[in-house]
Amino acid sequence: MTTMNFSEAIDDALAQAMSEDPRIILFGEDVPMLRRNLLVRFGPKRVRATPISESAFLGAGVAAAMAGLRPVVELYMVDFLGVSMDALLNQASKLETFSGGKWTAPVVVRAPCGGGYGDGGQHEQSLWGWLAHIPGLTVIVPSTPEDAGGLMYAALQHDGPVVFLEHKLLSETFLEFLGSGGRLTVQFDVPAEGRRGPVPHKWKPLPIGKAVLRREGRDVTLASLGVGVHRALEAAEFLEKDGVSASVLDLRTVSPLDKTALCEAVARTGNLLVVDEDYEGFGLSGELSAVVLEAGISCKYARVCTQTTIPYARKMEDQVLPNVNRIRTTAMTLL
Amino acid sequence: MDLWLLYSLMKKSRLFEEAVTQLWEDGLISGEMHLGTGEEAIIAGVVSQLCPGDAMAVDHRGSAAFLMRGVDPTLLLHEMLGHEDGLCGGQGGHMHLFSKEHLAATSGIIGAVGPAALGFALAAQTLRPGSIAVAFFGEGAMNQGMLMESINLAALWNLPVLFVCKDDGWAITTQPGESTKSGMGERACGLGVPYVGVDGLDVEQVWQATRQAIERARSGNGPTFLHAHCVHLEGHFLGLILLRITRAPLRELPGIVGALIRSFMHPGGGSLRERIAGVRYILSSILATWRDPRRYSTNDPLERVQTALVSNPARLKELDSRIEAEISSALASAQQEVVA
Ligand SMILES: Cc1ncc(C[n+]2csc(CCOP(=O)(O)OP(=O)(O)O)c2C)c(N)n1
Numbered sequence: 001m002t003t004m005n006f007s008e009a010i011d012d013a014l015a016q017a018m019s020e021d022p023r024i025i026l027f028g029e030d031v032p033m034l035r036r037n038l039l040v041r042f043g044p045k046r047v048r049a050t051p052i053s054e055s056a057f058l059g060a061g062v063a064a065a066m067a068g069l070r071p072v073v074e075l076y077m078v079d080f081l082g083v084s085m086d087a088l089l090n091q092a093s094k095l096e097t098f099s100g101g102k103w104t105a106p107v108v109v110r111a112p113c114g115g116g117y118g119d120g121g122q123h124e125q126s127l128w129g130w131l132a133h134i135p136g137l138t139v140i141v142p143s144t145p146e147d148a149g150g151l152m153y154a155a156l157q158h159d160g161p162v163v164f165l166e167h168k169l170l171s172e173t174f175l176e177f178l179g180s181g182g183r184l185t186v187q188f189d190v191p192a193e194g195r196r197g198p199v200p201h202k203w204k205p206l207p208i209g210k211a212v213l214r215r216e217g218r219d220v221t222l223a224s225l226g227v228g229v230h231r232a233l234e235a236a237e238f239l240e241k242d243g244v245s246a247s248v249l250d251l252r253t254v255s256p257l258d259k260t261a262l263c264e265a266v267a268r269t270g271n272l273l274v275v276d277e278d279y280e281g282f283g284l285s286g287e288l289s290a291v292v293l294e295a296g297i298s299c300k301y302a303r304v305c306t307q308t309t310i311p312y313a314r315k316m317e318d319q320v321l322p323n324v325n326r327i328r329t330t331a332m333t334l335l
Numbered sequence: 336m337d338l339w340l341l342y343s344l345m346k347k348s349r350l351f352e353e354a355v356t357q358l359w360e361d362g363l364i365s366g367e368m369h370l371g372t373g374e375e376a377i378i379a380g381v382v383s384q385l386c387p388g389d390a391m392a393v394d395h396r397g398s399a400a401f402l403m404r405g406v407d408p409t410l411l412l413h414e415m416l417g418h419e420d421g422l423c424g425g426q427g428g429h430m431h432l433f434s435k436e437h438l439a440a441t442s443g444i445i446g447a448v449g450p451a452a453l454g455f456a457l458a459a460q461t462l463r464p465g466s467i468a469v470a471f472f473g474e475g476a477m478n479q480g481m482l483m484e485s486i487n488l489a490a491l492w493n494l495p496v497l498f499v500c501k502d503d504g505w506a507i508t509t510q511p512g513e514s515t516k517s518g519m520g521e522r523a524c525g526l527g528v529p530y531v532g533v534d535g536l537d538v539e540q541v542w543q544a545t546r547q548a549i550e551r552a553r554s555g556n557g558p559t560f561l562h563a564h565c566v567h568l569e570g571h572f573l574g575l576i577l578l579r580i581t582r583a584p585l586r587e588l589p590g591i592v593g594a595l596i597r598s599f600m601h602p603g604g605g606s607l608r609e610r611i612a613g614v615r616y617i618l619s620s621i622l623a624t625w626r627d628p629r630r631y632s633t634n635d636p637l638e639r640v641q642t643a644l645v646s647n648p649a650r651l652k653e654l655d656s657r658i659e660a661e662i663s664s665a666l667a668s669a670q671q672e673v674v675a
Contacts, residue, residue: 033508
């Protein structure tokens with residue numbers, strides 16, 4: 001069985017797709033260096049550097065997709081989407097509706113997200129709830145190499161704009177590039193199963209919008225995505241020792257949301273705890289409570305999310321981001 | 336112009352950032368670390384001429400500007416170590432430094448200094464006539480829409496802004512030739528802002544050009560664009576892979592080259608010509624890093640200004656030891672808290 005690192009799996013799926021589909025091109029700041037393995041296989045016409053002009057090149061990616069290409073546009077970090085949001089907010093996401101369903105923009109926006117390595121609140125946000133809020137955008141947040149590759153492969157076949165978020169704690173390349181910089185003196189709380197894992201010999205598309213149950217349990221359902229899934233799994237082990245049986249649902253995509261899987265999982269335990277690294281207010285965690293309420297499921301509910309701007313100091317950051325301890329103690333309050 | 340003062344600002348900044356490097360390498364500072372080593376002449380030439388009421392909008396490489404503006408080095412070091420008694424309570428870190436009393440604000444978002452300097456200048460024009468705002472940014476930021484828009488608006492509103500482009504010829508791993516078609520001068524002038532180009536390694540030149548630009552701004556004659564070339568002695572940030580490759584190829588290259596060869600040979604993909612073009616791109620980046628002017632000590636702005644002062648070795652020695660004492664006491668205080 002082959003195993004790969006998280007980003008390696010994404011790049012591998014990309015490479016397979018690029019060799020099958022000449023319409024796929026990659027661009028973004030420093031992309032020739034960041035994706036150097038793709039550069040030497042596909043050449044500089046398909047793996048391109050851009051200036052620091054996010055509004056121009058992301059907007060161009062959207063329109064190039066409208067006109068037949070399948071661009072993968074890389075942002076250095078999802079936080080920097082702030083300067084180019086129009087391309088997604090008012091262009092890509094609106095096209096299908098405005099054109100009466102006759103035109104779409106199959107662009108993939110790939111961006112590192114998330115914190116836990118000490119860069120501070122302008123560089124460590126999640127923002128998937130903010131993005132999924134906009135109708136017309138697909139938002140993917142994988143938690144394992146296998147899902148990351150399979151969902152990237154699916155994104156490249158999807159008929160519409162996709163935001164593909166790659167958590168930096170899982171990405172060996174970004175963590176090395178931004179977090180350690182070659183130092184052996186720093187440590188990060190990296191979940192092993194997310195960092196490296198088995199991958200298929202040949203990539204096949206995974207269904208977009210399908211959650212997966214990572215752990216079966218009777219007493220409480222922990223719903224999460226990205227690194228949060230691994231924190232939830234670790235907390236579930238502790239809860240087991242406390243005599244609590246927790247199930248862990250990995251949502252995998254924020255939009256479309258797998259409402260069926262969520263409702264089934266919550267109906268079985270009667271308790272929902274959302275673990276969401278994104279901001280707590282007005283986001284995914286609240287959305288999940290609305291989904292179960294609308295389905296008429298009665299359950300107890302709690303959430304462990306990021307409530308404030310992420311502070312720079314590692315110690316403070318560890319408290320602000322969802323951690324195993326917070327998940328464990330909050331789960332106990334439900335029972 | 337007081338060359339001794341300029342030298343002392345630059346020296347203090349250099350020693351401070353050497354201390355930061357040590358703390359970063361020891362793993363006591365987390366995340367990325369962008370140093371201003373190599374651009375001290377630009378920062379000193381500009382910041383030494385700021386008065387109370389003047390404002391600074393600073394990019395991700397802002398420690399030197401804060402230090403030279405008078406922020407206590409101990410507060411800065413404590414901030415970088417994430418201590419609660421740091422300049423920003425340990426919440427900001429080096430990319431998000433703020434000092435309200437100095438009207439100095441940092442942003443890690445490339446180009447954000449443009450609008451910030453505009454706003455500071457607008458407030459100055461209205462509330463504190465005669466005061467000005469400075470924006471510090473790299474040449475890479477000159478492709479960011481909001482900065483280009485800000486240059487136009489500064490000209491249109493005749494705002495007292497000094498746009499300072501610290502051009503080191505690199506935006507992380509991207510060189511201007513891969514990102515930019517036109518020159519800085521054409522752009523600034525095309526947007527209606529007078530352009531001055533200087534050697535950013537020469538603090539006297541920077542100071543002279545800045546003096547005129549600041550004079551213009553203070554007397555209500557609008558913005559100036561100052562373009563200063565420099566080198567970054569430690570590259571984009573500490574631990575930059577390109578620099579690591581050129582400094583320790585035997586350690587760094589094996590891991591990288593193996594994957595590159597496998598990918599280059601992999602069936603399915605571009606033609607041989609395309610693949611070779613890809614390899615050439617990488618080789619040329621490594622070569623350019625290797626050949627970077629940073630490796631000649633004549634391109635170290637601190638050494639340059641020092642040569643002008645060696646004629647008075649006693650004074651130089653006395654000054655150096657005073658600055659060394661100040662920085663080591665800041666470092667000691669920071670380390671003490673780490674131990675505690
Ligand atoms: C909007 C935005 N895009 C991308 C980045 C990532 N980034 C950080 S520094 C940098 C390069 C900046 O180059 P330049 O402006 O020349 O300044 P230098 O670092 O060389 O001093 C990039 C692309 C960012 N911080 N903000």
